[in-house]
Amino acid sequence: MIHTQVTFYDRDSIQDMTWPDTADAKYAQAYLQPMMMHGTIEYMRNVNTTLLLARMNELVLPVTVNEEEYDNAYVCSPYTHYVTYAKQELSMLQKPMLEKGLSMLLGILGRGMKKAKINKVVHVNNWLLSTNLYPAMTGKQAVCILEAVKQRYPGHTVIFRSLSARLHSDIIKELQGAAGCRSIPSRQIYLYQASDKGFGNAKSRWLLKRDKALLDKHGYELIAEAEMTDADIPRIVELYRMLYLDKYSYDNPQFSERFIAAAKASGSLRIYGLRKQGRIDAVMGYFCRNGMMTTPLFGYDTDIPQSVGLYRMLSACLIEQARDNGVLLHESAGAAQFKRNRGAEADFEYSAVYDRHLPLHRRWCWALLDHLLNRIGVPLMRRMKL
Numbered sequence: 001m002i003h004t005q006v007t008f009y010d011r012d013s014i015q016d017m018t019w020p021d022t023a024d025a026k027y028a029q030a031y032l033q034p035m036m037m038h039g040t041i042e043y044m045r046n047v048n049t050t051l052l053l054a055r056m057n058e059l060v061l062p063v064t065v066n067e068e069e070y071d072n073a074y075v076c077s078p079y080t081h082y083v084t085y086a087k088q089e090l091s092m093l094q095k096p097m098l099e100k101g102l103s104m105l106l107g108i109l110g111r112g113m114k115k116a117k118i119n120k121v122v123h124v125n126n127w128l129l130s131t132n133l134y135p136a137m138t139g140k141q142a143v144c145i146l147e148a149v150k151q152r153y154p155g156h157t158v159i160f161r162s163l164s165a166r167l168h169s170d171i172i173k174e175l176q177g178a179a180g181c182r183s184i185p186s187r188q189i190y191l192y193q194a195s196d197k198g199f200g201n202a203k204s205r206w207l208l209k210r211d212k213a214l215l216d217k218h219g220y221e222l223i224a225e226a227e228m229t230d231a232d233i234p235r236i237v238e239l240y241r242m243l244y245l246d247k248y249s250y251d252n253p254q255f256s257e258r259f260i261a262a263a264k265a266s267g268s269l270r271i272y273g274l275r276k277q278g279r280i281d282a283v284m285g286y287f288c289r290n291g292m293m294t295t296p297l298f299g300y301d302t303d304i305p306q307s308v309g310l311y312r313m314l315s316a317c318l319i320e321q322a323r324d325n326g327v328l329l330h331e332s333a334g335a336a337q338f339k340r341n342r343g344a345e346a347d348f349e350y351s352a353v354y355d356r357h358l359p360l361h362r363r364w365c366w367a368l369l370d371h372l373l374n375r376i377g378v379p380l381m382r383r384m385k386l
Contacts, residue, residue, distance in 0.1 A: 019060070189333055295332075
């Protein structure tokens with residue numbers, strides 16, 4: 001295939017697009033078209049990007065284009081991912097002197113990365129979520145789209161996020177081998193795969209059963225979106241904010257009420273909540289694609305004592321949904337020991353980064369990240385089981 005077979009659609013031309021009659025394309029239309037028409041920042045307050053669609057035959061992928069936007073969420077800002085967010089996560093090392101030294105180093109590197117225009121990037125298959133699930137596509141198709149993007153944006157780095165060896169071996173092989181992409185580590189992720197007996201071993205299944213029993217113990221019921229109203233939308237946004245933003249980082253996507261309302265109306269997220277005495281205290285929203293499931297919307301009331309176990313209850317319900325749907329559950333990063341104890345298996349997630357067409361003063365930062373993260377970062381994360 002050659003790059004001329006890829007057609008790009010922007011805000012002005014999206015109305016001219018004939019959508020393929022596939023489940024992936026229908027999902028893309030429901031989820032992406034409103035954001036293209038009204039702007040991403042209306043749906044995610046800290047995501048300022050130009051959103052396009054790339055179509056190749058029946059395949060439709062979102063493509064985001066950025067120039068600088070250093071205050072963006074990490075989903076379209078490499079600077080935020082590798083500098084700002086990384087500084088915040090240094091506390092996980094629990095070694096103050098090392099944290100201070102690494103923070104200073106990241107500050108110096110960050111200044112250099114801005115000069116190298118690290119945020120002048122095009123992300124392919126960027127759904128603006130913590131985890132980008134891929135439609136059914138081959139490595140050769142990925143290379144074809146890469147070539148088309150490179151021709152359209154010759155001054156931008158091209159990035160495919162959310163790739164792991166277990167899930168995307170063919171895409172990684174072609175992007176690395178045929179196209180010459182770098183493989184830059186981003187995070188350690190956790191995957192649940194159901195067997196005939198359920199998830200994990202006997203101990204992990206016992207833990208999940210105990211977690212689920214907390215619903216009855218504390219008087220919670222699991223409700224679906226059909227039992228929610230528009231009046232619940234502000235509470236859903238608040239619960240996500242309390243966990244993903246207040247507790248973790250405001251560099252995560254900041255979902256607005258408009259995002260939740262659109263996801264609820266279109267069905268692009270299947271939303272469930274834990275309700276007690278009429279109030280929702282925990283919420284999750286997931287979607288499935290090609291045998292995989294992930295949960296970009298996840299939150300609970302962090303003011304409620306941890307001993308109540310809202311996180312444990314919500315996680316048990318999520319895993320049960322994955323089992324019932326018969327899919328592999330991609331649980332992103334974080335809460336490593338908790339997920340391992342309940343049967344999750346670790347894998348590393350990478351970004352395929354193409355920068356070979358750029359001048360040397362633009363490439364050095366990617367070469368440095370390649371060296372540091374593969375030689376030092378990944379072994380450290382494996383050792384600390386982050």
